[in-house]
Amino acid sequence: MNQAFVKLQSKLEQLATQAQQFDNAKWFDKNRYIQNQPSLFDSHLFHTKSLLLTDYVDEIQIALKKLPPEQNRHAYQFAVEQVGEQMQAIIKVLKSTPVWAKENKLNKPKKAKVYRKAVQRIMQSSHELYQELSQNHEFERRLLEMISIRKAQLEGANAEKNAQLNAEILALHTRLGRCRKAISATEEKIQQLEKQGNR
Missing domain, CATH: 1.20.1440 (de novo design (two linked rop proteins))
Incomplete structure (x- = not known):
């Protein structure tokens, strides 16, 4: 119990x-x-x-x-x-x-x-946690897509545009790091909940 x-x-x-x-x-x-x-x-x-x-x-x-x-x-x-x-x-x-x-x-x-x-x-049921995990994975996918688009735009860009795109890519990577941290935290919560359920 x-x-x-x-x-x-x-x-x-x-x-x-x-x-x-x-x-x-x-x-x-x-x-x-x-x-x-x-x-x-x-x-x-x-x-x-x-x-x-x-x-x-x-x-x-x-x-x-x-x-x-x-x-x-x-x-x-x-x-x-x-x-x-x-x-x-x-x-x-x-x-x-x-x-x-x-x-x-x-x-x-x-x-x-x-x-x-x-x-x-x-x-906080596992259903809610799995929903949260799914949303975080979707957010991760969109961030990776945005990074990929900006990397493609770097080709042929002038120096000023290049600096702007690199700054955006850096900011997106920071957000991606936070997103992956959230994914790990949610996965940990799910594991703890499942351990409780198996007691």
Whole structure:
């Protein structure tokens, strides 16, 4: 079980306490608009239809217990992303109430930062990383093409044009270096994610 997942579980336990306080305070009782809604959230986010936050936390807890095995990388990451989205939706509701404000005075901001980083790590699916890699490779291809075009233009160019083209080629090589660095970094992220998935 990876560290980010453990932090996610720990955050869910905190959310369960906050949701209970929220429900006990009956924040929605005076809100006619919400009282007329069958559910607090969109159906694509939760199957639960309720005006109690604890019911939605229960659904997330069940989802966490039923996560696909980590070996089944794509299914596992999709399920974790869904859990992350559900938790963010509950946090949004809590943030609009004094329950959250009071709780956050007790918790140091550092904890929230650590949690955000953990969620970001676990939610960045390999699909997004492969997309990023593909974009970087396309950028690399275009830079190489631009360098090639300018090198071809050097032939027969006068001294002034020659100096301009060489400066452009140098700038393009600098951009190419940064692009290749980004490609290496993304490939490393993919490897780390795949290692996590195989644990």
